[in-house]
Amino acid sequence: MSAGNIIFEQIRSSGCLSYLLCCPEKKKCVVIDPELDKADEYIELAKFFSSELLYAIDTHTHADHNSACKVLREKHGIKVIMHEATDAPYIDVAVKDGDVISFGSQSIKVIYTPGHTQDAMCLLCRDRIFTGDTLLIGGCGRTDLPGGSAEQQYESLRKLRALGDEIRVYPGHDYREAVSTLGDEKQKNTRLLFPSKEEFVQFMTSRKPPLPRKIEGALEWNRTPIQGTQRGMGEGI
Ligand SMILES: [Fe+2]
DSSP states (O other): OSSSSSSSEEEEETTTEEEEEEETTTTTTESSEEEEHHHHHHHHHHHHHHHHHHHEOOOOOOOOBBSSSSHHHHHHOEEEEEEEOOOOOOOSEETTTTTTEEEEEEEEEEEEESSSTOOEEEEETTEEEEEEEEEEEEEEEESTTTTHHHHHHHHHHHHHSOTTTTTTTEEEEEEEEEOOEEEHHHHHOGGGGOOOOOHHHHHHHHHOOOOOOTTHHHHHHHHHHHOOOOTTTTTOO
């Protein structure tokens, strides 16, 4: 992966976590899972680091909060990146498993991890992985919302288990802690410890957690364009 320094900021908005990554050498930034209420803060942070914010990346279609992606795109010309399985209509760059997102001298590798949603992906940058709601600290994303699949979630978690123990885990929510390592999660996270796929699926499909409070508004916001915006599939990164 990339060498050299990287600037890293974890930004909290209620229970949601977003991340600003910046290449100080070339002064280019990306923001991961930006939240609408914090849109101006990402812009100010990029300015603080004298850097250009190139991309806003959503790890998946969020059902619990409003993404800032389309506002960052509309107001600031920042390109929006999501997995190609998304149905969000304001995407500039649609990525797939194995794609690399470059910003300055730094890069992020896309790992497709459907299960929480059909368009869920994790983002590996050096020794850190941004897991969205695929892998949470001590848990994993629910699979009963639109596009969810317990079977796919099991396979996606297996994919993450195959990565190195030393990799630091930065999730989309901090229901327990704000950071962990894959090694710790492999040892302690019960969602990674089911002896079989069948038992994992049985557990996930038997759970009936309450719906997110803002689900209807969030899904509507995150799946609709701002007037005049269009999806531009397939553009290079
Ligand atoms: Fe989610």
